[in-house]
Amino acid sequence: MFRIQPLVSVLLCCFTFWFHISFGYLITCSGIVPMRYRNDKVSITDFGGVGDGKTLNTKAFREAIYRIQHLRRRGGTLLYVPPGVYLTESFNLTSHMTLYLARGAVIKATQDTWTWPLVAPLPSYGRGRERPGGRYMSFIHGDGLRDVVITGENGTIDGQGGIWWNMWRQGNLQFTRPNLVEFMNSRGIIISNVIFKNSPFWNIHPVYCSNVVIRYVTILAPTDSPNTDGIDPDSSSNVCIEDSFISTGDDLVAVKSGWDEYGIAYGRPSSHITIRRVTGSSPFAGIAVGSETSGGVEHVFAENIVIYNSGIGVNIKTNIGRGGFIKNITVSQVFMENVRTGIKITGDTGDHPDNQFNPNALPYVKGVTLKNIWGVKVQKAGSIQGLKNAPFTNICLSKINLHGMTGPRSPPWKCSDVSGAAIEVSPSPCAQLSSPQQSGSCANHF
Numbered sequence: 404m405f406r407i408q409p410l411v412s413v414l415l416c417c418f419t420f421w422f423h424i425s426f427g428y429l430i431t432c433s434g435i436v437p438m439r440y441r442n443d444k445v446s447i448t449d450f451g452g453v454g455d456g457k458t459l460n461t462k463a464f465r466e467a468i469y470r471i472q473h474l475r476r477r478g479g480t481l482l483y484v485p486p487g488v489y490l491t492e493s494f495n496l497t498s499h500m501t502l503y504l505a506r507g508a509v510i511k512a513t514q515d516t517w518t519w520p521l522v523a524p525l526p527s528y529g530r531g532r533e534r535p536g537g538r539y540m541s542f543i544h545g546d547g548l549r550d551v552v553i554t555g556e557n558g559t560i561d562g563q564g565g566i567w568w569n570m571w572r573q574g575n576l577q578f579t580r581p582n583l584v585e586f587m588n589s590r591g592i593i594i595s596n597v598i599f600k601n602s603p604f605w606n607i608h609p610v611y612c613s614n615v616v617i618r619y620v621t622i623l624a625p626t627d628s629p630n631t632d633g634i635d636p637d638s639s640s641n642v643c644i645e646d647s648f649i650s651t652g653d654d655l656v657a658v659k660s661g662w663d664e665y666g667i668a669y670g671r672p673s674s675h676i677t678i679r680r681v682t683g684s685s686p687f688a689g690i691a692v693g694s695e696t697s698g699g700v701e702h703v704f705a706e707n708i709v710i711y712n713s714g715i716g717v718n719i720k721t722n723i724g725r726g727g728f729i730k731n732i733t734v735s736q737v738f739m740e741n742v743r744t745g746i747k748i749t750g751d752t753g754d755h756p757d758n759q760f761n762p763n764a765l766p767y768v769k770g771v772t773l774k775n776i777w778g779v780k781v782q783k784a785g786s787i788q789g790l791k792n793a794p795f796t797n798i799c800l801s802k803i804n805l806h807g808m809t810g811p812r813s814p815p816w817k818c819s820d821v822s823g824a825a826i827e828v829s830p831s832p833c834a835q836l837s838s839p840q841q842s843g844s845c846a847n848h849f
């Protein structure tokens with residue numbers, strides 16, 4: 404029995420691999436949200452849209468969407484954006500619509516930041532993410548929607564974020580910068596085949612959403628652009644992200660759920676988040692959970708991830724006062740190259756929205772499996788720092804090989820207040836994870 408099992412799994416693995424190659428079969432997000440065909444189509448030019456890069460198209464977008472919302476054609480309506488550069492202020496989407504960007508279509512955010520509308524802070528944050536009070540509405544916004552698609556032939560949504568980044572750098576931002584695309588309280592969202600460029604802040608932010616698919620997207624922002632996270636599923640469930648390239652100034656994908664007393668009170672977790680076949684580079688983390696995790700984060704599954712020229716490969720981060728939980732996180736099949744730290748799990752990063760947090764609200768971290776991770780030019784293998792009064796448990800490292808900058812080995816792991824197991828990990832992991840009787844911690848994850 405004990406001999407046959409590995410053989411079976413090897414055969415199964417080879418078979419699956421062969422099957423992928425021969426039939427082009429891949430596990431995908433399909434099925435989470437059905438793709439919609441829209442019979443009814445309108446073009447932004449029907450509403451006076453001009454793609455000359457100078458004309459302000461705010462009225463055209465708002466009128467087109469108003470028409471889609473109120474005519475309510477059976478099966479929804481597709482709004483076509485032909486090739487050209489369409490400058491506009493922010494606008495709201497509506498349910499049962501597809502925003503379709505043709506090849507060469509660019510929807511470009513105005514640089515007149517003083518015209519930008521404000522919206523209320525998110526209840527799970529209690530204030531703007533970077534400034535107290537309200538926050539600027541996302542460039543493309545959806546609240547309380549269902550059945551919305553943003554797609555096309557790889558047209559571009561350009562946030563022209565430079566002006567916002569400079570306001571942040573100069574410290575004269577009045578409110579929290581706008582996200583590029585945000586959906587709130589929505590379900591049945593597909594974002595595919597679009598390029599996102601130069602977001603003022605986070606790029607794609609589904610918050611209080613369910614059933615969201617993001618695939619075949621390219622997200623670009625300069626390495627030094629502040630807080631330009633790629634995709635941040637936040638207090639959302641059934642989110643599937645795949646086949647995308649992301650290179651920005653902050654985390655590529657960061658799963659969140661509000662912070663401190665606000666997130667704890669709101670209590671909405673992020674769960675069932677799938678991330679696969681994502682490649683990219685970030686001065687911070689490739690795949691991140693946190694640090695805002697007060698509503699809890701569970702059932703995150705990331706695989707086939709390539710991270711290069713980055714700060715951290717996989718980063719799980721929370722805080723004293725944050726409460727919530729992080730559990731059942733699996734990250735596997737990761738390749739990293741030229742990364743400062745391979746894996747970092749931190750119990751107290753130390754940032755808070757205000758001083759009202761409860762220092763006894765400790766996060767609960769249990770069941771993190773990291774397996775089949777290969778790295779070259781990794782300066783530091785990793786660190787896992789749990790909390791003294793809330794140690795991290797069931798942390799499983801399996802088949803991890805992180806090569807250093809010069810020799811075959813990077814400096815050793817650093818751990819505290821953590822228990823779990825490590826199997827075939829090089830450089831050899833910290834003592835807390837390496838005792839053989841602990842290897843049971845890995846068992847329930849295979």
Ligand SMILES: *[C@@H]1O[C@H](CO)[C@@H](O)[C@H](O)[C@H]1NC(C)=O
Nearest residue numbers: 465494495521522540544546
């Ligand atoms: C867009 O949505 C926001 C938030 O739901 C709302 O405050 C705002 O009035 C809407 N703007 C327009 C032009 O409909």
Ligand SMILES: *[C@@H]1O[C@H](CO)[C@@H](O)[C@H](O)[C@H]1NC(C)=O
Nearest residue numbers: 555556557596619620621646
């Ligand atoms: C758009 O980009 C995606 C992802 O890079 C690519 O797979 C797809 O073939 C492109 N589609 C078109 C129509 O060019």
